[in-house]
Amino acid sequence: MPSLSWTSARRIAWREMRSSKGKFAFVILSVAVGVAALTGVRGFSGAFRTELLIRARSIMAADLAARMFAQPTPKEQEGLEAMEREGLHLTAVTEMVAMASAEHSLDPLLVSLKAIDPAVYPFYGTVDLTPKAVLRNVLHDDTIVAAEDLLIRLNLKVGDRVKIGDGLFTIAGVVTNEPDRLSGSFAAGPRVIITRKGLEDAGLIAEGNRSNERFLFELPARSSDQQVAAWKERLVALLPEAQVTDYRETNPALTQGLDRATGILSLMSLVALVLGAIGVAMAMRAHLQQRMDTIAIMKSLGAGSSQIMRIYLLQTILLGTLGGLLGVTMGTAVQRFLPVLLRRLINVQPPFTLDWHAVGTGLTAGLLTTLLFTLPPLLDIRKVRPILILRRAVEQTDEPIHKAFWARLRSNWAQLLATVVILLGLSLIAATLSDSAQTGRTFAVGLGGVLVALLAAAAILLTVLRRFLRGAGLALPSAIRHGLANLYRPGNPSAALLAAVGLGVMQITTVFLMQQAVVRELRIVSSPKIPNIFLVDIANSEVEGVRKVLTSQPGVTAEPELIPVISSRITSVNGVAGKDLRLTNFPRRMLQSIQLTWSDELPPGTTVLQGEWWKPETTVPQVAIGQRMSQRLGVTLGSHIVFSAQDKPIDAVVAAIIKSDGQHAYSRAEFILPRTPLQGFPVVWYGGAHVDPKKVGQLERAMFLAYPTVTVIDVAQALETIRQVVLQITVVIQFLSAFSIFAGMVILASSIAGTRYRRIREVVVLKTLGATRSRIVTVFSIEFAVLGLVAGFTGVIFATVVARFLQRQMSIEFHLPWITDLAMMAGTAVMAVATGWIASHHVLGQKPLEVLREE
Structure with a gap:
């Protein structure tokens, strides 16, 4: 052939x-x-x-964020300006606590201020207001927008004026949702958003005033995950005292x-x-x-x-x-x-x-x-x-x-x-x-x-x-x-x-x-029963009363979660003094404001990644530490961390590395110990509960009448978005x-x-x-x-x-x-x-x- x-x-x-x-x-x-x-x-x-x-970015309002407790140094500012020339956009968000009062009242109220540039903020997502409006159109240097609990506590309405610092500001709207609510600070007091110029005019930016600076970054369009990671590495190297996070770290459930x-x-x-x-x-x-x-x-x-x-x-x-x-x-x-x-x-x-x-x-x-x-x-x-x-x-x-x-x-x-x-x-x-x-x-x-x-x-x-x-x-x-x-x-x-x-x-x-x-x-993690409101600054004597108020409200659909918190500081890790520790992406001053809590059982929404949880009757000082915090401190199983609470040392051994789903009251607890080693220390309680989003205002009013010093933080809309x-x-x-x-x-x-x-x-x-x-x-x-x-x-x-x-x-x-x-x-x-x-x-x-x- x-x-x-x-x-x-x-x-x-x-x-x-x-x-x-x-x-x-x-x-x-x-x-x-x-x-x-x-x-x-x-x-x-x-x-x-x-x-x-894109939704994940909107939950942080940016691609990247850097939290600092001081203004950037000249060298750091120069590095940020160089990044801007490469296409990186940034805006600063200042968060601090201040006193506010109605125009014709002398009763002051502690509020959580958030100063922004409304022409830029947010890079992703929107701030939802009532009456419905665009933030940049209503927020000016002489106006504010605030959470509903400010109006409840001061008996005000939209259009009334509030005195903050040295300035008088008109309430231009009620904030029902802000994109970065979960990544911002959960300070005590109702949420108030103000312009950066308005904050300066109020005279609150002065030597000795403590503020939290959060820089939001928008990357060039269509940046891949690898490019985001590369920009993040550059920011971590440029801002060693800052906590740098990307949009995938905003909420563990979404991530x-x-x-x-x-x-x-x-x-x-x-x-x-x-x-x-x-x-x-x-x-x-x-x-x-x-x-x-x-x-x-x-x-x-x-x-x-x-x-x-x-x-x-x-x-x-x-x-x-x-x-x-x-x-x-x-x-x-x-x-x-x-x-x-x-x-x-x-x-x-x-x-x-x-x-x-x-x-x-x-x-x-x-x-x-x-x-x-x-x-x-x-x-x-x-x-x-x-x-x-x-x-x-x-x-x-x-x-x-x-x-x-x-x-x-x-x-x-x-x-x-x-x-x-x-x-x-x-x-x-x-x-x-x-x-x-x-x-x-x-x-x-x-x-x-x-x-x-x-x-x-x-x-x-x-x-x-x-x-x-x-x-x-x-x-x-x-x-x-x-x-x-x-x-x-x-x-x-x-x-x-x-x-x-x-x-x-x-x-x-x-x-x-x-x-x-x-x-x-x-x-x-998308269950409608997870907490969507959080309570701050509950005194030890108020715990049972707060629990009764929560359980008696018709809008509360799940058992409230209450956790004890003890203020402390870290004095040494594995024998190395705090001032000499080599920290990763963690400001050294944060070692002075560490919050401890206790739990005999594994808290809801928490997973043990390494090690094992202790038995309920244990008296040995042990600590379960969050995965991210363990990386920042450089500790592993068996490491010794010495905490100081009320000038009394607590030498705890790391027994477990844990990870939280970010949806429960214990989610912000980076250090959990057994109950016995923490007995006798002054305790402040925090809590969480799931409330029908339409009835959050009703709960806030009931809580204010019963316990006016307890702050209710509403994140229902933010969590509903994630859900x-x-x-x-x-x-x-x-x-x-x-x-x-x-x-x-x-x-x-x-x-x-x-x-x-x-x-x-x-x-x-x-x-x-x-x-x-x-x-x-x-x-x-x-x-x-x-x-x-x-x-x-x-x-x-x-x-x-x-x-x-x-x-x-x-x-x-x-x-x-x-x-x-x-x-x-x-x-x-x-x-x-x-x-x-x-x-x-x-x-x-x-x-x-x-x-x-x-x-």
């Missing part, structure tokens, strides 16, 4: 595709669904995450939600990729084995393996391209219409933009995975022996499966090389999709390990089944025995199919389990997980259905020997069901192991999902039977003579 040109190879490939449209529909469908899930999930999740990050959403959405993208590859591999393998007769004839006419491989390589590229184009179209449609479907649920409308990079990534991933996973069947062409194929001979062996396996392993070095190439290619794709080389390597190694384990498990199960049928199997009904024996009949790719379906089940189950775990955690964002993350994760799972089920179904061409000759032989339709249906149904059960069993076992590992990495509590596992096993069996017969039912109508004439 003369040399086969690429043009001729393309014609043959296209002619064969046109004559076998049904078979190639499985390949195109597998590629299309995988690419559609990849581009749709990745495209929408990327746009959704961008919108969420945790974003991180976990990113992780699960990235996982779904990779799962879609692998599931598509599984479908391609199974469908192409079935097709090439169906074409062995044609290949043998071409070889007998003088065609070389390389020439024949050229035909099927072009066929693979064409199929991958068609499937990729169809998948990108479907994925783009998903990205376009998904926000419309979810609009009412998440109230977020990410802008639709055709991301050509995502389109290119989807096409490339689809084509590359198609090529990678068709390498092994393409290499099988080299081993086709025309004389054996033409005689319809099938090589058989009576050797045990494990011996035959090792023999094939030694002779199939090219297949091993192809497997390595596949893993390297998937590693590259995974690294590209996740923007992490480490993720790519981990993904490839994990996938390779799971594939090997699944193949080994399939081989072992088939060996056990074979031995069982040789012994006790004779007692089984013949139809059941025949159906089970079909799993290891010559030419049946049971091990490969079990491994492929098992891997698919594992991927789908892993996504489902991770989605369930992440959503469960997000629902905890809504977390709920939106939950809905999107659930919806996209369902989409990925559905895509995976379609691909798995097409993989099982792709084996229908193997059954035609067997059905004909059985019919020729006198088998009835019901007999054939019973035999095949048993084979499909066992295949599904075994694949489901191995898949859910590996999924449970993988999910447990991933949840541990994400600090999520693991729950054994035995109900889910049983449901997945049963569901896989049902799916295997259903899809097997949906694709193969017409095989029963095949007339024996039609096939026997081909023999």
Whole structure:
């Protein structure tokens, strides 16, 4: 046979595709669904995450913030000006306490002042006012806006005037929500917002007045997470005495939600990729084995393996391209219409933009995975022996499966090389999709390990089944025995199919389990029962009375949380005096104002990251320290911290490193000790409770009448914003997980259905020997069901192991999902039977003579 040109190879490939449209529909469908899930999930999740990050920025009103207790030095000011020239925008926010009184009253009231530049502040988000207005339009040098409790306490209304320092200011509006409320200081007294010029005119900026300077920074447009981190590092180096935070540190619940959403959405993208590859591999393998007769004839006419491989390589590229184009179209449609479907649920409308990079990534991933996973069947062409194929001979062996396996392993070095190439290619794709080389390597190694384990498990199960049928199997009904024996009949790719379906089940189950775990955690932090108002400066004698006031209010919907606070300072850490400590991103003067609290039990919303919590009856001075504070002080488990309260030293050993969800009263407690070591010290109590946002004003009035010295800090609207964002993350994760799972089920179904061409000759032989339709249906149904059960069993076992590992990495509590596992096993069996017969039912109508004439 003369040399086969690429043009001729393309014609043959296209002619064969046109004559076998049904078979190639499985390949195109597998590629299309995988690419559609990849581009749709990745495209929408990327746009959704961008919108969420904008929300996260609005909770801090900036990209970065630096809290200081002094004005920048000339050198620091020079560095900030240099950053401004590079595109960084900044504005200063001064926070301090002051005395305020009504214009015609001598009764002063302690208030929490916040001085801003209304022309710039806030960079993100808005300050909500009543009556509705834009902050910059109503806040001038002679006006203020204030929280409702100021009006309640001073019996004022909008339009009245208040004396603050040396100035008189008109109340221009009531603040109902400010974007950075959670990142600002929680000083005692009602919140009052004033201009910076108004603060100067009031004469409150003077030597000896204590103020808190917070600098807000807006980065150049479209700054990535890496750029934000780089700017932050520069600010930390420039302002060593400042606490520098970025928008992802504003609220632990939101940060945790974003991180976990990113992780699960990235996982779904990779799962879609692998599931598509599984479908391609199974469908192409079935097709090439169906074409062995044609290949043998071409070889007998003088065609070389390389020439024949050229035909099927072009066929693979064409199929991958068609499937990729169809998948990108479907994925783009998903990205376009998904926000419309979810609009009412998440109230977020990410802008639709055709991301050509995502389109290119989807096409490339689809084509590359198609090529990678068709390498092994393409290499099988080299081993086709025309004389054996033409005689319809099938090589058989009576050797045990494990011996035959090792023999094939030694002779199939090219297949091993192809497997390595596949893993390297998937590693590259995974690294590209996740923007992490480490993720790519981990993904490839994990996938390779799971594939090997699944193949080994399939081989072992088939060996056990074979031995069982040789012994006790004779007692089984013949139809059941025949159906089970079909799993290891010559030419049946049971091990490969079990491994492929098992891997698919594992991927789908892993996504489902991770989605369930992440959503469960997000629902905890988005619970409507977490505190949304906080109480400051409760005297020891007022605790029970405050608790009664809270529980008696109709708007309070959860048990109040009250915590004791003892003022202290840190004198040394591990024997090093406080003045000599090397601190990270923590002003040294803050060592003089440390707040201690006690708790015998692990507080709500708190997680132990390292170490363990003490027993309630312990008397040994121990301390549980917040993770961020431990990094700033440079302490670890076993470190000694000496606190001084009322000039009495407390030498405590670090027993636990903890992390708070930021939603409870204990969230601002960085140092928690057992009760006994803190007995006898003066205590001030703080509290928190969840109140219906519409009834916060009613609670403030009741608390003011009963305990006028207790300050109620309303953060209900700020926390409700966070809660809504977390709920939106939950809905999107659930919806996209369902989409990925559905895509995976379609691909798995097409993989099982792709084996229908193997059954035609067997059905004909059985019919020729006198088998009835019901007999054939019973035999095949048993084979499909066992295949599904075994694949489901191995898949859910590996999924449970993988999910447990991933949840541990994400600090999520693991729950054994035995109900889910049983449901997945049963569901896989049902799916295997259903899809097997949906694709193969017409095989029963095949007339024996039609096939026997081909023999």
